Amino acid sequence: MRTTMTKPVIGWIGMGRMGYPMAERVVKAGYEVRIWNRTRAKAEPLEAKGATLVDAPRDLAGVDILITMVSTGKDVETVLFGPDGVLTGDGVPGVFVDSSSISSEQSAAIRDKLAARGATLIAAPVSGNGKCVKAGKLSSVCSGPRPVFDTVEPVIAAYAAAGVSYVGEGELARFCKIAHNVFLGVVIQNLAEITILAQKAGVPRHAFLDFMNNSAMGSVFTRYKSNALINLDWTTTFTPELLRKDLDLGLTAARALEVPMPVTAATREALQAHFGAASIQDDPEAYLQKDFAALIETVALAAGLTLEPENVPYPTGLEVPQAAE
Structure with missing residues:
Protein backbone atom coordinates (compact mmCIF):
# COMPACT_ATOMS: atom_id res chain seq x y z
CA MET A 1 0.00 0.00 0.00
CA ARG A 2 1.39 3.39 -1.04
CA THR A 3 1.72 5.73 1.92
CA THR A 4 2.68 9.24 2.88
CA MET A 5 4.27 9.58 6.33
CA THR A 6 3.17 5.99 7.11
CA LYS A 7 -0.45 6.88 6.39
CA PRO A 8 -2.45 5.77 3.32
CA VAL A 9 -3.33 8.33 0.68
CA ILE A 10 -7.10 8.88 0.69
CA GLY A 11 -9.35 9.67 -2.25
CA TRP A 12 -12.77 11.16 -1.49
CA ILE A 13 -15.79 11.62 -3.74
CA GLY A 14 -18.85 13.53 -2.48
CA MET A 15 -18.97 16.97 -0.84
CA GLY A 16 -22.63 17.19 0.15
CA ARG A 17 -24.23 17.95 3.54
CA MET A 18 -22.55 14.83 4.95
CA GLY A 19 -19.55 14.29 2.72
CA TYR A 20 -17.87 17.63 3.26
CA PRO A 21 -17.65 17.54 7.08
CA MET A 22 -16.70 13.84 6.97
CA ALA A 23 -13.81 14.49 4.57
CA GLU A 24 -12.83 17.54 6.60
CA ARG A 25 -12.32 15.35 9.67
CA VAL A 26 -10.06 13.02 7.68
CA VAL A 27 -7.98 16.01 6.56
CA LYS A 28 -7.74 17.23 10.16
CA ALA A 29 -6.62 13.74 11.22
CA GLY A 30 -3.48 14.26 9.18
CA TYR A 31 -4.17 12.18 6.10
CA GLU A 32 -3.29 13.26 2.59
CA VAL A 33 -6.75 13.58 1.02
CA ARG A 34 -7.50 14.06 -2.67
CA ILE A 35 -11.08 15.10 -3.40
CA TRP A 36 -13.53 15.36 -6.26
CA ASN A 37 -17.09 16.65 -6.37
CA ARG A 38 -19.47 17.09 -9.27
CA THR A 39 -19.99 20.73 -8.25
CA ARG A 40 -16.42 21.92 -7.90
CA ALA A 41 -17.30 25.02 -5.85
CA LYS A 42 -18.54 22.84 -2.99
CA ALA A 43 -15.12 21.20 -2.69
CA GLU A 44 -12.97 24.32 -2.99
CA PRO A 45 -13.24 25.35 0.70
CA LEU A 46 -11.73 22.01 1.75
CA GLU A 47 -8.85 22.55 -0.68
CA ALA A 48 -8.07 25.70 1.32
CA LYS A 49 -7.86 23.50 4.44
CA GLY A 50 -5.27 21.13 3.01
CA ALA A 51 -7.04 18.71 0.66
CA THR A 52 -6.00 18.35 -2.98
CA LEU A 53 -8.80 19.00 -5.49
CA VAL A 54 -8.67 16.92 -8.68
CA ASP A 55 -10.43 17.47 -12.00
CA ALA A 56 -12.12 14.08 -12.47
CA PRO A 57 -12.74 10.84 -10.56
CA ARG A 58 -10.17 9.07 -12.75
CA ASP A 59 -7.51 11.30 -11.17
CA LEU A 60 -8.07 9.35 -7.93
CA ALA A 61 -7.04 6.00 -9.43
CA GLY A 62 -3.65 6.15 -7.70
CA VAL A 63 -4.83 6.55 -4.09
CA ASP A 64 -4.65 3.77 -1.50
CA ILE A 65 -8.21 4.04 -0.17
CA LEU A 66 -11.10 5.54 -2.15
CA ILE A 67 -14.12 6.71 -0.12
CA THR A 68 -17.48 7.55 -1.66
CA MET A 69 -20.29 9.49 0.01
CA VAL A 70 -22.90 10.19 -2.67
CA SER A 71 -26.68 10.11 -2.96
CA THR A 72 -27.59 6.86 -4.72
CA GLY A 73 -26.24 3.53 -5.91
CA LYS A 74 -26.41 4.88 -9.47
CA ASP A 75 -24.14 7.74 -8.42
CA VAL A 76 -21.62 5.28 -6.95
CA GLU A 77 -21.68 3.29 -10.21
CA THR A 78 -21.13 6.44 -12.26
CA VAL A 79 -18.17 7.83 -10.32
CA LEU A 80 -16.46 4.44 -10.23
CA PHE A 81 -17.23 2.91 -13.63
CA GLY A 82 -18.73 5.66 -15.80
CA PRO A 83 -16.96 8.02 -18.21
CA ASP A 84 -13.90 9.44 -16.42
CA GLY A 85 -14.72 7.17 -13.46
CA VAL A 86 -12.07 6.06 -10.98
CA LEU A 87 -11.64 2.71 -12.72
CA THR A 88 -10.85 4.40 -16.05
CA GLY A 89 -7.67 5.94 -14.61
CA ASP A 90 -4.14 4.63 -14.41
CA GLY A 91 -4.23 2.26 -11.48
CA VAL A 92 -6.79 0.82 -9.09
CA PRO A 93 -7.12 1.77 -5.41
CA GLY A 94 -6.69 -1.35 -3.31
CA VAL A 95 -9.66 -0.62 -1.05
CA PHE A 96 -12.96 1.12 -1.72
CA VAL A 97 -15.05 2.33 1.23
CA ASP A 98 -18.64 3.31 0.46
CA SER A 99 -20.49 5.29 3.12
CA SER A 100 -23.47 6.07 0.88
CA SER A 101 -26.92 4.65 1.68
CA ILE A 102 -27.56 2.15 -1.12
CA SER A 103 -29.34 -1.18 -1.42
CA SER A 104 -27.64 -4.49 -0.68
CA GLU A 105 -28.22 -5.58 -4.29
CA GLN A 106 -26.46 -2.49 -5.68
CA SER A 107 -23.64 -2.94 -3.19
CA ALA A 108 -23.14 -6.59 -4.12
CA ALA A 109 -22.99 -5.72 -7.83
CA ILE A 110 -20.38 -3.03 -7.18
CA ARG A 111 -18.40 -5.41 -4.97
CA ASP A 112 -18.27 -7.99 -7.78
CA LYS A 113 -17.11 -5.41 -10.34
CA LEU A 114 -14.35 -4.22 -8.03
CA ALA A 115 -13.24 -7.76 -7.21
CA ALA A 116 -12.82 -8.39 -10.93
CA ARG A 117 -10.29 -5.53 -10.90
CA GLY A 118 -8.48 -6.88 -7.84
CA ALA A 119 -9.99 -4.39 -5.36
CA THR A 120 -12.00 -4.86 -2.17
CA LEU A 121 -15.14 -3.05 -1.03
CA ILE A 122 -15.93 -2.20 2.57
CA ALA A 123 -19.57 -1.19 2.98
CA ALA A 124 -19.60 1.53 5.63
CA PRO A 125 -22.93 3.40 5.88
CA VAL A 126 -23.22 5.95 8.67
CA SER A 127 -25.68 7.15 11.31
CA GLY A 128 -26.13 10.87 11.86
CA ASN A 129 -26.21 14.16 9.97
CA GLY A 130 -23.72 16.90 9.18
CA LYS A 131 -23.99 18.39 12.67
CA CYS A 132 -23.31 14.95 14.16
CA VAL A 133 -20.14 14.75 12.09
CA LYS A 134 -18.87 18.10 13.35
CA ALA A 135 -19.74 17.24 16.95
CA GLY A 136 -17.93 13.90 16.75
CA LYS A 137 -21.16 11.90 17.13
CA LEU A 138 -21.32 10.17 13.76
CA SER A 139 -21.10 6.37 13.81
CA SER A 140 -20.57 3.77 11.10
CA VAL A 141 -21.47 0.12 10.56
CA CYS A 142 -19.16 -1.88 8.30
CA SER A 143 -19.03 -5.18 6.45
CA GLY A 144 -16.54 -6.89 4.15
CA PRO A 145 -13.39 -8.97 4.63
CA ARG A 146 -12.24 -8.59 8.24
CA PRO A 147 -8.49 -8.16 7.50
CA VAL A 148 -9.24 -5.33 5.07
CA PHE A 149 -11.65 -3.69 7.52
CA ASP A 150 -8.94 -3.78 10.20
CA THR A 151 -6.66 -1.89 7.80
CA VAL A 152 -9.13 0.90 7.00
CA GLU A 153 -10.86 1.20 10.38
CA PRO A 154 -8.63 4.10 11.57
CA VAL A 155 -9.62 6.14 8.52
CA ILE A 156 -13.34 5.44 9.02
CA ALA A 157 -12.97 6.27 12.72
CA ALA A 158 -11.59 9.69 11.76
CA TYR A 159 -15.03 10.70 10.48
CA ALA A 160 -17.20 8.27 12.47
CA ALA A 161 -15.83 9.35 15.82
CA ALA A 162 -18.73 8.00 17.88
CA GLY A 163 -17.90 4.41 16.95
CA VAL A 164 -17.23 1.96 14.13
CA SER A 165 -18.99 -1.42 14.29
CA TYR A 166 -17.97 -4.44 12.22
CA VAL A 167 -20.88 -6.81 11.58
CA GLY A 168 -19.51 -9.40 9.17
CA GLU A 169 -18.93 -10.20 5.50
CA GLY A 170 -20.62 -9.03 2.32
CA GLU A 171 -23.53 -6.63 2.50
CA LEU A 172 -24.57 -7.11 6.13
CA ALA A 173 -23.82 -3.45 6.89
CA ARG A 174 -26.44 -2.45 4.29
CA PHE A 175 -29.08 -4.47 6.13
CA CYS A 176 -28.04 -2.80 9.39
CA LYS A 177 -28.40 0.63 7.80
Whole structure:
Protein backbone atom coordinates (compact mmCIF):
# COMPACT_ATOMS: atom_id res chain seq x y z
CA MET A 1 0.00 0.00 0.00
CA ARG A 2 1.39 3.39 -1.04
CA THR A 3 1.72 5.73 1.92
CA THR A 4 2.68 9.24 2.88
CA MET A 5 4.27 9.58 6.33
CA THR A 6 3.17 5.99 7.11
CA LYS A 7 -0.45 6.88 6.39
CA PRO A 8 -2.45 5.77 3.32
CA VAL A 9 -3.33 8.33 0.68
CA ILE A 10 -7.10 8.88 0.69
CA GLY A 11 -9.35 9.67 -2.25
CA TRP A 12 -12.77 11.16 -1.49
CA ILE A 13 -15.79 11.62 -3.74
CA GLY A 14 -18.85 13.53 -2.48
CA MET A 15 -18.97 16.97 -0.84
CA GLY A 16 -22.63 17.19 0.15
CA ARG A 17 -24.23 17.95 3.54
CA MET A 18 -22.55 14.83 4.95
CA GLY A 19 -19.55 14.29 2.72
CA TYR A 20 -17.87 17.63 3.26
CA PRO A 21 -17.65 17.54 7.08
CA MET A 22 -16.70 13.84 6.97
CA ALA A 23 -13.81 14.49 4.57
CA GLU A 24 -12.83 17.54 6.60
CA ARG A 25 -12.32 15.35 9.67
CA VAL A 26 -10.06 13.02 7.68
CA VAL A 27 -7.98 16.01 6.56
CA LYS A 28 -7.74 17.23 10.16
CA ALA A 29 -6.62 13.74 11.22
CA GLY A 30 -3.48 14.26 9.18
CA TYR A 31 -4.17 12.18 6.10
CA GLU A 32 -3.29 13.26 2.59
CA VAL A 33 -6.75 13.58 1.02
CA ARG A 34 -7.50 14.06 -2.67
CA ILE A 35 -11.08 15.10 -3.40
CA TRP A 36 -13.53 15.36 -6.26
CA ASN A 37 -17.09 16.65 -6.37
CA ARG A 38 -19.47 17.09 -9.27
CA THR A 39 -19.99 20.73 -8.25
CA ARG A 40 -16.42 21.92 -7.90
CA ALA A 41 -17.30 25.02 -5.85
CA LYS A 42 -18.54 22.84 -2.99
CA ALA A 43 -15.12 21.20 -2.69
CA GLU A 44 -12.97 24.32 -2.99
CA PRO A 45 -13.24 25.35 0.70
CA LEU A 46 -11.73 22.01 1.75
CA GLU A 47 -8.85 22.55 -0.68
CA ALA A 48 -8.07 25.70 1.32
CA LYS A 49 -7.86 23.50 4.44
CA GLY A 50 -5.27 21.13 3.01
CA ALA A 51 -7.04 18.71 0.66
CA THR A 52 -6.00 18.35 -2.98
CA LEU A 53 -8.80 19.00 -5.49
CA VAL A 54 -8.67 16.92 -8.68
CA ASP A 55 -10.43 17.47 -12.00
CA ALA A 56 -12.12 14.08 -12.47
CA PRO A 57 -12.74 10.84 -10.56
CA ARG A 58 -10.17 9.07 -12.75
CA ASP A 59 -7.51 11.30 -11.17
CA LEU A 60 -8.07 9.35 -7.93
CA ALA A 61 -7.04 6.00 -9.43
CA GLY A 62 -3.65 6.15 -7.70
CA VAL A 63 -4.83 6.55 -4.09
CA ASP A 64 -4.65 3.77 -1.50
CA ILE A 65 -8.21 4.04 -0.17
CA LEU A 66 -11.10 5.54 -2.15
CA ILE A 67 -14.12 6.71 -0.12
CA THR A 68 -17.48 7.55 -1.66
CA MET A 69 -20.29 9.49 0.01
CA VAL A 70 -22.90 10.19 -2.67
CA SER A 71 -26.68 10.11 -2.96
CA THR A 72 -27.59 6.86 -4.72
CA GLY A 73 -26.24 3.53 -5.91
CA LYS A 74 -26.41 4.88 -9.47
CA ASP A 75 -24.14 7.74 -8.42
CA VAL A 76 -21.62 5.28 -6.95
CA GLU A 77 -21.68 3.29 -10.21
CA THR A 78 -21.13 6.44 -12.26
CA VAL A 79 -18.17 7.83 -10.32
CA LEU A 80 -16.46 4.44 -10.23
CA PHE A 81 -17.23 2.91 -13.63
CA GLY A 82 -18.73 5.66 -15.80
CA PRO A 83 -16.96 8.02 -18.21
CA ASP A 84 -13.90 9.44 -16.42
CA GLY A 85 -14.72 7.17 -13.46
CA VAL A 86 -12.07 6.06 -10.98
CA LEU A 87 -11.64 2.71 -12.72
CA THR A 88 -10.85 4.40 -16.05
CA GLY A 89 -7.67 5.94 -14.61
CA ASP A 90 -4.14 4.63 -14.41
CA GLY A 91 -4.23 2.26 -11.48
CA VAL A 92 -6.79 0.82 -9.09
CA PRO A 93 -7.12 1.77 -5.41
CA GLY A 94 -6.69 -1.35 -3.31
CA VAL A 95 -9.66 -0.62 -1.05
CA PHE A 96 -12.96 1.12 -1.72
CA VAL A 97 -15.05 2.33 1.23
CA ASP A 98 -18.64 3.31 0.46
CA SER A 99 -20.49 5.29 3.12
CA SER A 100 -23.47 6.07 0.88
CA SER A 101 -26.92 4.65 1.68
CA ILE A 102 -27.56 2.15 -1.12
CA SER A 103 -29.34 -1.18 -1.42
CA SER A 104 -27.64 -4.49 -0.68
CA GLU A 105 -28.22 -5.58 -4.29
CA GLN A 106 -26.46 -2.49 -5.68
CA SER A 107 -23.64 -2.94 -3.19
CA ALA A 108 -23.14 -6.59 -4.12
CA ALA A 109 -22.99 -5.72 -7.83
CA ILE A 110 -20.38 -3.03 -7.18
CA ARG A 111 -18.40 -5.41 -4.97
CA ASP A 112 -18.27 -7.99 -7.78
CA LYS A 113 -17.11 -5.41 -10.34
CA LEU A 114 -14.35 -4.22 -8.03
CA ALA A 115 -13.24 -7.76 -7.21
CA ALA A 116 -12.82 -8.39 -10.93
CA ARG A 117 -10.29 -5.53 -10.90
CA GLY A 118 -8.48 -6.88 -7.84
CA ALA A 119 -9.99 -4.39 -5.36
CA THR A 120 -12.00 -4.86 -2.17
CA LEU A 121 -15.14 -3.05 -1.03
CA ILE A 122 -15.93 -2.20 2.57
CA ALA A 123 -19.57 -1.19 2.98
CA ALA A 124 -19.60 1.53 5.63
CA PRO A 125 -22.93 3.40 5.88
CA VAL A 126 -23.22 5.95 8.67
CA SER A 127 -25.68 7.15 11.31
CA GLY A 128 -26.13 10.87 11.86
CA ASN A 129 -26.21 14.16 9.97
CA GLY A 130 -23.72 16.90 9.18
CA LYS A 131 -23.99 18.39 12.67
CA CYS A 132 -23.31 14.95 14.16
CA VAL A 133 -20.14 14.75 12.09
CA LYS A 134 -18.87 18.10 13.35
CA ALA A 135 -19.74 17.24 16.95
CA GLY A 136 -17.93 13.90 16.75
CA LYS A 137 -21.16 11.90 17.13
CA LEU A 138 -21.32 10.17 13.76
CA SER A 139 -21.10 6.37 13.81
CA SER A 140 -20.57 3.77 11.10
CA VAL A 141 -21.47 0.12 10.56
CA CYS A 142 -19.16 -1.88 8.30
CA SER A 143 -19.03 -5.18 6.45
CA GLY A 144 -16.54 -6.89 4.15
CA PRO A 145 -13.39 -8.97 4.63
CA ARG A 146 -12.24 -8.59 8.24
CA PRO A 147 -8.49 -8.16 7.50
CA VAL A 148 -9.24 -5.33 5.07
CA PHE A 149 -11.65 -3.69 7.52
CA ASP A 150 -8.94 -3.78 10.20
CA THR A 151 -6.66 -1.89 7.80
CA VAL A 152 -9.13 0.90 7.00
CA GLU A 153 -10.86 1.20 10.38
CA PRO A 154 -8.63 4.10 11.57
CA VAL A 155 -9.62 6.14 8.52
CA ILE A 156 -13.34 5.44 9.02
CA ALA A 157 -12.97 6.27 12.72
CA ALA A 158 -11.59 9.69 11.76
CA TYR A 159 -15.03 10.70 10.48
CA ALA A 160 -17.20 8.27 12.47
CA ALA A 161 -15.83 9.35 15.82
CA ALA A 162 -18.73 8.00 17.88
CA GLY A 163 -17.90 4.41 16.95
CA VAL A 164 -17.23 1.96 14.13
CA SER A 165 -18.99 -1.42 14.29
CA TYR A 166 -17.97 -4.44 12.22
CA VAL A 167 -20.88 -6.81 11.58
CA GLY A 168 -19.51 -9.40 9.17
CA GLU A 169 -18.93 -10.20 5.50
CA GLY A 170 -20.62 -9.03 2.32
CA GLU A 171 -23.53 -6.63 2.50
CA LEU A 172 -24.57 -7.11 6.13
CA ALA A 173 -23.82 -3.45 6.89
CA ARG A 174 -26.44 -2.45 4.29
CA PHE A 175 -29.08 -4.47 6.13
CA CYS A 176 -28.04 -2.80 9.39
CA LYS A 177 -28.40 0.63 7.80
CA ILE A 178 -31.87 -0.22 6.48
CA ALA A 179 -32.89 -1.47 9.93
CA HIS A 180 -31.46 1.72 11.46
CA ASN A 181 -33.51 3.95 9.18
CA VAL A 182 -36.65 1.90 9.78
CA PHE A 183 -36.15 2.62 13.49
CA LEU A 184 -35.58 6.28 12.64
CA GLY A 185 -38.96 6.41 10.92
CA VAL A 186 -40.80 4.64 13.72
CA VAL A 187 -39.22 6.86 16.39
CA ILE A 188 -39.89 10.20 14.67
CA GLN A 189 -43.48 9.23 13.89
CA ASN A 190 -44.21 8.15 17.44
CA LEU A 191 -42.32 11.11 18.91
CA ALA A 192 -44.51 13.42 16.84
CA GLU A 193 -47.66 11.59 17.99
CA ILE A 194 -46.88 11.69 21.72
CA THR A 195 -45.72 15.31 21.52
CA ILE A 196 -49.04 16.31 19.95
CA LEU A 197 -50.88 14.21 22.56
CA ALA A 198 -49.12 16.11 25.33
CA GLN A 199 -49.71 19.47 23.65
CA LYS A 200 -53.42 18.86 23.20
CA ALA A 201 -53.60 18.01 26.90
CA GLY A 202 -52.00 21.40 27.63
CA VAL A 203 -48.26 20.68 27.90
CA PRO A 204 -45.96 22.99 25.86
CA ARG A 205 -43.85 21.05 23.37
CA HIS A 206 -40.58 22.33 24.85
CA ALA A 207 -41.55 21.18 28.35
CA PHE A 208 -42.66 17.73 27.21
CA LEU A 209 -39.61 17.13 25.04
CA ASP A 210 -37.27 18.30 27.78
CA PHE A 211 -38.82 15.71 30.08
CA MET A 212 -38.47 13.00 27.43
CA ASN A 213 -34.85 13.88 26.71
CA ASN A 214 -33.93 13.66 30.38
CA SER A 215 -35.81 10.40 30.86
CA ALA A 216 -34.68 6.84 30.25
CA MET A 217 -36.29 7.09 26.80
CA GLY A 218 -34.26 10.09 25.68
CA SER A 219 -31.51 9.69 23.08
CA VAL A 220 -29.05 11.64 20.96
CA PHE A 221 -31.72 11.61 18.24
CA THR A 222 -34.66 12.86 20.36
CA ARG A 223 -32.51 15.65 21.77
CA TYR A 224 -31.15 16.94 18.49
CA LYS A 225 -34.61 16.83 16.87
CA SER A 226 -36.30 18.66 19.74
CA ASN A 227 -35.40 22.17 18.60
CA ALA A 228 -36.99 21.45 15.21
CA LEU A 229 -40.19 20.12 16.78
CA ILE A 230 -40.39 22.99 19.25
CA ASN A 231 -39.66 25.85 16.86
CA LEU A 232 -40.82 24.30 13.57
CA ASP A 233 -37.38 24.61 12.02
CA TRP A 234 -37.51 22.38 8.96
CA THR A 235 -33.94 22.93 7.77
CA THR A 236 -33.32 19.74 5.80
CA THR A 237 -31.21 16.94 7.22
CA PHE A 238 -33.23 14.08 5.68
CA THR A 239 -36.29 14.32 3.46
CA PRO A 240 -39.64 12.49 3.82
CA GLU A 241 -39.04 10.94 0.40
CA LEU A 242 -35.75 9.39 1.49
CA LEU A 243 -37.35 8.11 4.68
CA ARG A 244 -40.21 6.57 2.69
CA LYS A 245 -37.67 4.87 0.41
CA ASP A 246 -35.90 3.34 3.42
CA LEU A 247 -39.13 2.13 5.00
CA ASP A 248 -39.99 0.46 1.70
CA LEU A 249 -36.54 -1.16 1.59
CA GLY A 250 -37.08 -2.45 5.12
CA LEU A 251 -40.48 -3.88 4.30
CA THR A 252 -39.14 -5.48 1.11
CA ALA A 253 -36.35 -7.15 3.08
CA ALA A 254 -38.86 -8.26 5.71
CA ARG A 255 -41.02 -9.96 3.09
CA ALA A 256 -38.00 -11.68 1.55
CA LEU A 257 -36.81 -12.94 4.94
CA GLU A 258 -40.35 -13.65 6.21
CA VAL A 259 -40.11 -11.30 9.19
CA PRO A 260 -43.41 -9.71 10.30
CA MET A 261 -42.99 -5.94 10.79
CA PRO A 262 -46.48 -4.55 11.50
CA VAL A 263 -45.19 -1.44 13.31
CA THR A 264 -43.02 -0.55 10.33
CA ALA A 265 -45.96 -1.08 7.96
CA ALA A 266 -48.15 1.23 10.06
CA THR A 267 -45.39 3.86 10.14
CA ARG A 268 -45.09 3.68 6.34
CA GLU A 269 -48.81 4.42 5.98
CA ALA A 270 -48.64 7.23 8.53
CA LEU A 271 -45.76 8.79 6.61
CA GLN A 272 -47.75 8.57 3.38
CA ALA A 273 -50.36 10.84 4.98
CA HIS A 274 -47.66 13.53 5.14
CA PHE A 275 -47.36 13.45 1.36
CA GLY A 276 -51.11 14.00 1.08
CA ALA A 277 -51.10 16.79 3.65
CA ALA A 278 -48.37 18.57 1.69
CA SER A 279 -50.98 19.35 -0.97
CA ILE A 280 -52.43 22.14 1.19
CA GLN A 281 -49.10 23.96 1.24
CA ASP A 282 -48.42 26.86 -1.11
CA ASP A 283 -45.62 24.87 -2.75
CA PRO A 284 -46.16 21.15 -2.06
CA GLU A 285 -43.00 20.05 -3.86
CA ALA A 286 -40.79 22.46 -1.93
CA TYR A 287 -42.50 21.47 1.34
CA LEU A 288 -41.61 17.83 0.76
CA GLN A 289 -37.96 18.83 0.41
CA LYS A 290 -38.01 20.14 3.96
CA ASP A 291 -36.88 18.01 6.89
CA PHE A 292 -38.80 14.85 7.70
CA ALA A 293 -39.50 16.18 11.22
CA ALA A 294 -42.16 18.38 9.58
CA LEU A 295 -44.45 15.35 9.70
CA ILE A 296 -45.42 16.57 13.18
CA GLU A 297 -47.53 19.16 11.34
CA THR A 298 -49.45 16.34 9.65
CA VAL A 299 -50.01 14.63 13.01
CA ALA A 300 -51.21 17.94 14.46
CA LEU A 301 -53.55 18.51 11.52
CA ALA A 302 -55.18 15.12 12.11
CA ALA A 303 -55.61 16.09 15.78
CA GLY A 304 -57.27 19.39 14.89
CA LEU A 305 -54.30 21.56 15.82
CA THR A 306 -52.38 24.18 13.86
CA LEU A 307 -48.84 24.47 15.17
CA GLU A 308 -46.96 27.69 15.86
CA PRO A 309 -43.27 28.03 16.78
CA GLU A 310 -42.82 28.23 20.55
CA ASN A 311 -39.70 30.43 20.13
CA VAL A 312 -37.88 28.60 22.91
CA PRO A 313 -34.32 27.80 21.79
CA TYR A 314 -33.43 24.26 22.82
CA PRO A 315 -29.88 22.83 22.82
CA THR A 316 -29.39 20.03 20.31
CA GLY A 317 -26.49 18.40 22.12
CA LEU A 318 -24.51 18.75 18.88
CA GLU A 319 -23.04 22.16 19.55
CA VAL A 320 -19.38 22.24 18.55
CA PRO A 321 -16.92 24.08 20.83
CA GLN A 322 -15.48 27.10 19.03
CA ALA A 323 -11.94 25.71 19.24
CA ALA A 324 -13.02 22.54 17.44
CA GLU A 325 -14.60 24.26 14.46
